[in-house]
Amino acid sequence: MKLSGDLIIAAxxxxxxxxxxxxxxxxxxxxxxxxxxxxxxxxYRAVMETKVAYIKFKFDVAVEVxxxxxxxxxxxxxxxxxxxxxGRLSATSRTTLSEENEATRVQYKIEAALxxxxxxxxxxxxxxxxxxxxxxxxxxxxxxxxxxxxxxAR
Numbered sequence: 001m002k003l004s005g006d007l008i009i010a011a012x013x014x015x016x017x018x019x020x021x022x023x024x025x026x027x028x029x030x031x032x033x034x035x036x037x038x039x040x041x042x043x044y045r046a047v048m049e050t051k052v053a054y055i056k057f058k059f060d061v062a063v064e065v066x067x068x069x070x071x072x073x074x075x076x077x078x079x080x081x082x083x084x085x086x087g088r089l090s091a092t093s094r095t096t097l098s099e100e101n102e103a104t105r106v107q108y109k110i111e112a113a114l115x116x117x118x119x120x121x122x123x124x125x126x127x128x129x130x131x132x133x134x135x136x137x138x139x140x141x142x143x144x145x146x147x148x149x150x151x152x153a154r
Contacts, residue, residue, distance in 0.1 A: 001114075003130055006107040007138050011145050013097050016104040017071035019144065020095060029140035031133055033061075041065075048080065052129045058083040072097050078112075087116025 009016050019025050023044050027033045032049040039045060042065040049058045059080035067075035073096055080089035091112035098105045114126060 001112050001127060001130065003110040003112070003134060004108060005134065005138075006105055007142070008100060008103050008105055009142065009145050010103045011148070013099050013104045014071045016106060016145075017074075017097055019141075020074055020097075020106075021068075025144060029137050029144065031136045042068075050129065050133070053125050057085070059089060061089075085117050087114060089114055
């Protein structure tokens with residue numbers, strides 16, 4: 001399954017890059033993400049809980065930042081093992097930042113695969129949930145920058 005999109009954030013590119021590299025801020029924008037542990041600057045573990053259709057899932061997630069080119073590119077590899085169900089989540093993501101007027105354009109591409117019983121739920125159901133999570137992430141990230149702008153103005 002492939003997801004891609006872009007958004008504009010009213011902040012300088014370096015500030016957006018720094019925010020995306022802030023694991024706590026990033027995790028706070030992902031619905032159901034909790035118990036974040038920073039192993040080192042490029043490796044993280046967390047627990048993610050979500051509901052797909054009528055089934056609730058809980059994953060142990062490991063994230064590895066595989067490529068960083070400040071302030072323009074971040075690539076990651078994500079591996080998740082669900083609790084109580086056979087399967088696996090594997091994903092890679094690439095985020096590219098570019099300057100656009102006084103703002104930053106964030107373009108992202110995510111390629112994800114679900115195996116086992118988890119993958120058998122069906123692509124339309126999984127894709128719908130992924131798009132919902134994507135919308136929530138974009139809203140929360142935008143709100144985080146709006147809050148930072150208010151703080152800076154004080």
